[in-house]
Amino acid sequence: PLRGVFHLAGVLDDARLTDQDIHRFQVAGAAKSTGAWNLHQLLADTALDHFVLFSSMASLVTMPGQGNYAAANTSLDALAHLRRAEGKAALSINWGPWSGAGHASTAYGRRTHEALAALGIAPLDPELALAALQFLMERNVTQTGVAQVDWQRLFENDPPATQSPLLSNFVQTG
Numbered sequence: 001p002l003r004g005v006f007h008l009a010g011v012l013d014d015a016r017l018t019d020q021d022i023h024r025f026q027v028a029g030a031a032k033s034t035g036a037w038n039l040h041q042l043l044a045d046t047a048l049d050h051f052v053l054f055s056s057m058a059s060l061v062t063m064p065g066q067g068n069y070a071a072a073n074t075s076l077d078a079l080a081h082l083r084r085a086e087g088k089a090a091l092s093i094n095w096g097p098w099s100g101a102g103h104a105s106t107a108y109g110r111r112t113h114e115a116l117a118a119l120g121i122a123p124l125d126p127e128l129a130l131a132a133l134q135f136l137m138e139r140n141v142t143q144t145g146v147a148q149v150d151w152q153r154l155f156e157n158d159p160p161a162t163q164s165p166l167l168s169n170f171v172q173t174g
Contacts, residue, residue, distance in 0.1 A: 004050035004089075005043065007076070009035045010069075024068045032072035036079050050137060053080055053092040057121070057147050060094050061154065061161060064115070077143050084142045091136060096147025099123035120153030 009031035036053055043051075058066045059073035076092050083090035097116055103109040104123060113123055124132075124147065132146045151170040155162050162171045 002043070002046055002048065004048055004052070005039055006050075006052045006054070007036050007039055008054040010054070010056070010072075016064075020068055028068035029072040029075070032069075033075040036076050040079060040083065048089045050091065051080075051083060051089045052133075052137065053077075053090070055092045055094045055143075057094045057096050057145050060145055060166060061158065080142050091141055092143045093133070093136060094143070094145035094147075095124070095129070096121055096145070096149065097123045098126055098129055100126045119157045120150035122148040122150070124148055 032055075040051075053076040055073040055076040056069065057063070058070040059077055063070060073094070077094070080090040080092035097113055098104060099113075104113060116123075129146065136144060136146075149170075151167075152172060155171060161167050
């Protein structure tokens with residue numbers, strides 16, 4: 001019997017918020033939001049041990065050009081909370097960028113990683129990320145973020161983030 005599902009889909013279509021339109025939101029949302037919702041619906045009566053959603057830290061912190069991607073990932077986070085409220089398995093992980101293969105090895109991925117590094121967000125070593133995944137799957141966690149962040153640098157680049165109830169614990173006080 002099926003015991004677990006991992007949803008790792010994602011499509012990027014970055015643009016400034018003023019250049020976003022419904023098509024760009026649909027492109028970013030189809031794989032993430034619609035895919036996750038379809039899995040949730042199709043497996044509504046299946047008792048799963050794991051329903052793991054690979055979300056992005058884009059739903060937690062400002063990621064320039066990724067308003068549509070942030071919305072798509074936020075829907076994964078909301079779905080995890082809905083499933084938990086229904087007594088079902090759910091874990092949404094707001095991942096920072098991973099190093100190595102996949103998206104990181106493309107020209108677009110390298111440019112994205114450079115931009116994130118300038119904000120204070122370093123790529124995760126895949127072995128470390130997989131260890132974090134195992135750790136989280138062994139616990140009763142609904143949503144969490146896993147990222148390597150230089151918080152001071154991030155807050156210098158995004159001052160309003162210091163006021164976020166979610167991130168305010170990372171602000172260094174004099």
